[in-house]
Amino acid sequence: DSGVTQTPKHLITATGQRVTLRCSPRSGDLSVYWYQQSLDQGLQFLIHYYNGEERAKGNILERFSAQQFPDLHSELNLSSLELGDSALYFCASSVAWPGMNTEAFFGQGTRLTVV
Amino acid sequence: KNEVEQSPQNLTAQEGEFITINCSYSVGISALHWLQQHPGGGIVSLFMLSSGKKKHGRLIATINIQEKHSSLHITASHPRDSAVYICAVIVGSGNTPLVFGKGTRLSVIA
Numbered sequence: 001d002s003g004v005t006q007t008p009k010h011l012i013t014a015t016g017q018r019v020t021l022r023c024s025p026r027s028g029d030l031s032v033y034w035y036q037q038s039l040d041q042g043l044q045f046l047i048h049y050y051n052g053e054e055r056a057k058g059n060i061l062e063r064f065s066a067q068q069f070p071d072l073h074s075e076l077n078l079s080s081l082e083l084g085d086s087a088l089y090f091c092a093s094s095v096a097w098p099g100m101n102t103e104a105f106f107g108q109g110t111r112l113t114v115v
Numbered sequence: 116k117n118e119v120e121q122s123p124q125n126l127t128a129q130e131g132e133f134i135t136i137n138c139s140y141s142v143g144i145s146a147l148h149w150l151q152q153h154p155g156g157g158i159v160s161l162f163m164l165s166s167g168k169k170k171h172g173r174l175i176a177t178i179n180i181q182e183k184h185s186s187l188h189i190t191a192s193h194p195r196d197s198a199v200y201i202c203a204v205i206v207g208s209g210n211t212p213l214v215f216g217k218g219t220r221l222s223v224i225a
Contacts, residue, residue: 043215106158
């Protein structure tokens, strides 16, 4: 158990809908990262939050947004869903952010299926 | 071209074999992670290294910063080692997210 909790584990929804994925980081970890893993793309960085502030953005669509709350949990909001958004969404946490001496711990992922 | 390249893409081995998975990268990095993803989907961090070699049980990871290359070795492989192994790097000075390779799918047959 990595200590990072993601809910829900599975989500099936229709095109055009909006969903919220939740991540609770390890106790004491200030950084939360969101990653998307689709079959043909591998793991792609979406967005990074550190202590409530957005620190970096990757290949995140405008239809997607995220936030980190004062208790450090984070939510990833996906709206106007398309079939191509079907993927595994991972959250990872670390004390600071991945660097020389900081490991990242991954949640079990949320499998999103858009039908 | 991907900044992180792994080889092979797929690997099938007999139980007990010594396995090597390679990772090459084209950018300056501050550290490299080896990750394991089981069929259920969860990702586990195996190693984080910035120089030299690390060992944990039957797993050994090495990195050569000058040659921009890392290897993950599995000794005495077992069917439970079957998973996707992913190399990920921290580009530049370190305050950046991970950049991932596409993974190596390993199947170990009893």
